[in-house]
Amino acid sequence: MGKSKRQVLEEAEEKNVKFIRLQFTDILGIVKNVSIPIDQLKKALDEGIWFDGSSIEGFVRIQESDMRLNPDPNTFAVLPWRNNGEDEPMTARLICDVERPNGDPFKGDPRYVLKKAERKAKKMGYKFYSGPEPEFFVFEKENGSASLKTHDAGGYFDLAPKDLAQDLRRDIILTLENMGFEIEASHHEVAEGQHEIDFKYAQGLKTADNIATFRMVVRAIAEMNNLHGTFMPKPIAGINGSGMHTHISLFKNGENAFYDKTDEYSLSETAYHFLAGLIEHAPAITAITNPIVNSYKRLIPGYEAPIYMAWSDVNRSALIRIPGVEKSEGKRLEYRSPDPSCNPYLALSVLLQAGLDGIEKQLTPPDPVKENIYELTEQKMEEYGIQTLPENLKQAVTALENDEVILNALGEHVAQKFIEAKKHEWDQYKAHVSKWETKEYLEKY
Template sequence: MKNYTRDDIVRLVKEEDVEFIRLQFTDMFGQLKNIAITANQLDKALDNRCTFDGSSIDGFVGIEESDMYLHPDLSTLEIFPWRPQQGKVARMICDVYRPDGTPFEGDPRQVLKRAVGEAGDMGYTFEVGPECEFFLFDTDENAMPTTNTHEQAGYFDIGPLDGGENARREIVMTLEDMGLIIEASHHESAPAQHEIDLRYGEALTVADNIMTFKLAVRTIAKRHGLHATFMPKPRFGVNGSGMHINMSLHRDGRNLFEDGNDPNGLSKEAYYFIGGIMRHIKGMAAVTNQLVNSYKRLVPGYDAPVYIAWSTTNRSPLIRIPAERGGSTRIELRSPDSAANPYLMLAVCLKAGLDGIANQIEPPKSVDCNIYTMTEAQRRGLGIENMPGTLIEAVEELKKDGFILDVLGKHVAEKYIAAKEQEWQQYRAHVSEWEIRQYLYRY
C-alpha cells in the first residue's frame, strides 16, 4: 500500500502530466463505475466534494435521496499504462458517503472495511490470495464479443497452442506497471481459458486489486482484438471460471493457522475457521456465486466444488488445504467464481470464519478421497451436503442465514436479494435454445 499524502497526490499529478483522474467505485453487483475529472478539479476531489447521482446506480438509493459523495482513497492512485503518455489518465478508488458525512451502507467497499475493522478489533489481520480465471474469446467483424476461439490449448500449454499467450503476457506486465505483484500466470484447462494469480495481501487491498485486474484484463484483451469475460460458464462442455480464494489470519506478523504439532499442521483457529465457512457456505453462495450462470459451473465433472466438505489431500471438496505449511499455511475456498463482487465475497468469508472461531465450530472429519466417485448413499453416510444448485436456492439459503444477512447489512441484503430474485424470474421466463432443440419438433 502506498501511503500518499494530499501533497504527494498533487505533486505526482503535476509531475506525471496527468490530465484526467477517474474516481472509481464499485456497485453492489461488482461492476466498476467512475466519474472522470480534469486535473484542475483535483482539489475538489481531495476535499471529498465530488458528487454523483446515486439513484442511477442499481441497488444504491432512490431519487429522493440521490446525492452521494466520493471520498478518494489516496493510497490507490495509479496511472493507467495503456493511456496516452501526454495528458495521462490516473485513477483513485473511492468510498461512497452520504451528504451528512456518514459512510453509505450500500457501498460494498464499506461492507468489507467494516468486516476488516471488526477483525482488527479482535487482533486479526485477514490476508488473501485470489486465483483469477477468465476466457479470451474472438470478436466478430464489428468487434462485438463472441464465445468463439480458434485455439485448442489446455492446462499449462504454451504457444503457439496457447493463442492468448501474448495478450496474457501484456496483461501481467501492465498489472505490474500498476503496482500489482503477479505470482503466476498460465493457460487453464479449457480452450481460451486463462488464470492469473495475484499476490497475497490484506483483504481490502486485494479486493481493490481484483477490480483493477478486471479492468486491465478487459482493456488489454481488446487491444489484441479479443474479448475477456469473467462469466463463470460461457461455454457448455468445458470447465467454467472460478476465483479460488486462499485465506489466512495473522496476528503480530504470525500466521495463526499454523501449528507444527498438529498432524495436519493446522491450528485450532484454522479448524474453527473452516467450521465457520462450512456452517455458512449455503448462505454465502448467493454472494460468492451471484449469477444464474454461476450454477452452470457448480456441476459434477468440471473440477468445480459441488459438495460441502474439506480435505488436506484432494481437490474435489469445497475447501482444500494446500500442501505448504509454516508461514504459508492457508485455507483455499474453491467455490467463488470470477463474477463475484470481491468486497462482499471477502467480507462474508472473513466473518463466517471469525464466527467459527468465536463459537469454536468444529468442522466435520476431512474427506481425503475423491467425492465425485462416491455414490449418493456414501456421501449421505458421511454427512456430505450439496452446494445450492441454482441461484434461487442460494437466495433462499441467504434469507435463512441471519448471520450473513447481518454481515451484508440491511440495505445491501434487501436490495441484493430483490435484484437476484428478479434475475431468477427473468431467467425462468426466458426460452433457451436448448428448449427449442429439445421440444419444438417433438411436441
C-alpha cells in the first residue's frame, strides 16, 4: 500500500516541514525542482503545480510550454541535511509525474517511459525488479571548485587510515536510511577516491526514483564536507571508471520467473529469452546506459569494464553475468555496462523492453563464455561470435537510430530529443582540441 495524500499532509505537519521541493527529471537525467511553501502542499497534491516546460531540456516548444507537475505521494521524504537544528523548519521532497494541461501524461517524461515499460511487463504477467550498484568518486575542492585530487588513497575494500572517506560514506548512508533506503553494503572501490554504496532492489519505478535520490544525496553530503561527489564515468585517465552494474529479475504470480532448479545455471526459459533480448539490443541500449562522450573512456579493455556482448556465470569480462545465488527468489541477471551518468528511468526502460522483446520473440542466447574474454585471440572471438559494444557515443547513437524496439521503448518524443542532444554533444566533442593532442602534436608537426 502506498501513501495517501492525507498521510503526506499529516507527516509533513508532524515533522515540521515548511518547504516542499517538487522534483522531476529531464530527458538527460538531470533532476529539476521547484520549491513551494507548506501551505501550497494540499493544492499541489490535489491539482498539481504548473510550470514552463519550454525551459527544460528536451521537453516542449515555446508555443506549447504549459506543463503540470503531479506529485507522487509515495515519494514523500524529508531532506535531513536541510535541517539546522531540532526546532528548525524542515524541507521535504516529492517526485512528480509531468502532465499535459488536459491531464494526459507527457510522453517526454522519463518517468512515464518507465511506467509504460512496466505496464507492458504487467500485461505479459510479470513484475520487474532491479537493483543497482552505483559507484562514484569524491574529490577535494580548490578555491571553491572541484579538483581532480582524490579525497583518499584507498583501494578495494581498504580501511582507514587509507580510506579517509569512511565517515563520509557513513553520513551518506545515515541520510539515505532517514529517507527510507535499505542499505545492503558500502565499501571503497578499486580506484583512489572511488566508492560504492548498494541499496536493496525494488520494483523498477522505485529503483529509478532511488537512483535519482541517491545521486542527489551523495552530492549534497559531499558538498557539506567541502568535497565534490561525481558520477562522471571516467574522471581520471589510467584508473578504473565508475559503473552501475544493474541486477534484473522478473516475477510471475509471486515466483521468480528467472529460476529453474533443473537447469545447469538455474535459469528458466524465460530468463534465457530475456538474456537473448538484452544481447540482441545491446548496441542500442548502450546509447542510453552510457549516454555521454566520457562513458566510452570507461568502456575499454583493461579496467574491468565489460565491452563484450557475451554472458557467463563466472567471469566479469562478459556484458551479462549470472550471480551465484542459492535461493530461488535471488536468481537474476547482472547487466554490467551501465554507468551512473545515465538517466535511470530511461536505462531501466530499455533494459526491460529489450528483455521483453526477447521473451516475445523466443530469442535464444549464444553459449556462455567461461574464459576471460580479455585474453581471447581475435580468432577465438570470431569463433565464439563475440562482438563488442559501440566504441564511442556516435556509434551508440547510430545503433539506437537503427533499432526499432529500443526507439519504440523510448517513444517518438524522447527518442527524437535524446538523439538530437547526443548528436550535438558529439559534434561539440569532435571540434574540441584536447591537451593530449597539443602535447602529442604541437612540436612534432
